[in-house]
Amino acid sequence: MRIGQGFDVHALERDTDLIIGGVKIDYEFGLKGHSDADVLLHAISDALLGAVAEGDIGKHFPDTDPAYKGADSAKLLQEVYKLVTDKGLKLGNLDCTIIAEKPKMAPYIQDMRTRISGLLEVTIGQVNVKATTSEKLGFTGRKEGIASLATVLLIED
Ligand SMILES: Nc1ccn([C@@H]2O[C@H](COP(=O)(O)O)[C@@H](O)[C@H]2O)c(=O)n1
Ligand SMILES: C[C@@]1(CO)OP(=O)(O)OP(=O)(O)OC[C@H]1O
Numbered sequence: 001m002r003i004g005q006g007f008d009v010h011a012l013e014r015d016t017d018l019i020i021g022g023v024k025i026d027y028e029f030g031l032k033g034h035s036d037a038d039v040l041l042h043a044i045s046d047a048l049l050g051a052v053a054e055g056d057i058g059k060h061f062p063d064t065d066p067a068y069k070g071a072d073s074a075k076l077l078q079e080v081y082k083l084v085t086d087k088g089l090k091l092g093n094l095d096c097t098i099i100a101e102k103p104k105m106a107p108y109i110q111d112m113r114t115r116i117s118g119l120l121e122v123t124i125g126q127v128n129v130k131a132t133t134s135e136k137l138g139f140t141g142r143k144e145g146i147a148s149l150a151t152v153l154l155i156e157d
Pocket of ligand 1: 101132133134135
């Protein structure tokens with residue numbers, strides 16, 4: 001059994017798609033990044049890599065590599081999960097939190113759980129996604145960016 005945690009932050013900018021948890025969210029701002037900047041899938045990827053002592057996504061997919069310009073973070077997550085399954089492990093369960101003042105994530109949470117569980121080939125009951133504001137405090141509270149946290153438990157396959 002292995003445990004891992006991940007944390008990621010991306011800045012908000014105008015005229016960019018907002019993609020979180022592999023789901024496109026209707027909002028006037030999106031997240032800035034080298035990839036599609038899916039802050040939740042990045043935190044989950046880092047948690048999985050942490051659980052198998054494989055560093056972080058920056059090590060596997062450097063943001064200096066043009067190959068990852070505009071990359072689909074869903075594909076990066078699947079590559080990361082292959083490292084996990086190649087070691088004879090699989091996801092036991094995943095819990096994560098999105099920290100965003102706006103927009104409201106609640107209408108998208110079920111779609112995110114469906115998408116993430118599909119990418120990791122587990123049941124929706126193994127994937128929990130939560131959202132919170134930071135009560136208008138800090139960079140998330142000022143709507144300068146969005147953060148995500150993830151914790152995974154891996155079990156023997
Ligand atoms: N971006 C967000 C933030 C929060 N929620 C939901 O609202 C509830 C209350 O949030 P507080 O930060 O005021 O505690 C929270 O539990 C979430 O269900 C959301 O959907 N999107
Ligand atoms: C995902 C990668 C891919 O180049 O780029 P970004 O979208 O900038 O995301 P970040 O979480 O800052 O770092 C990881 C990068 O490797």
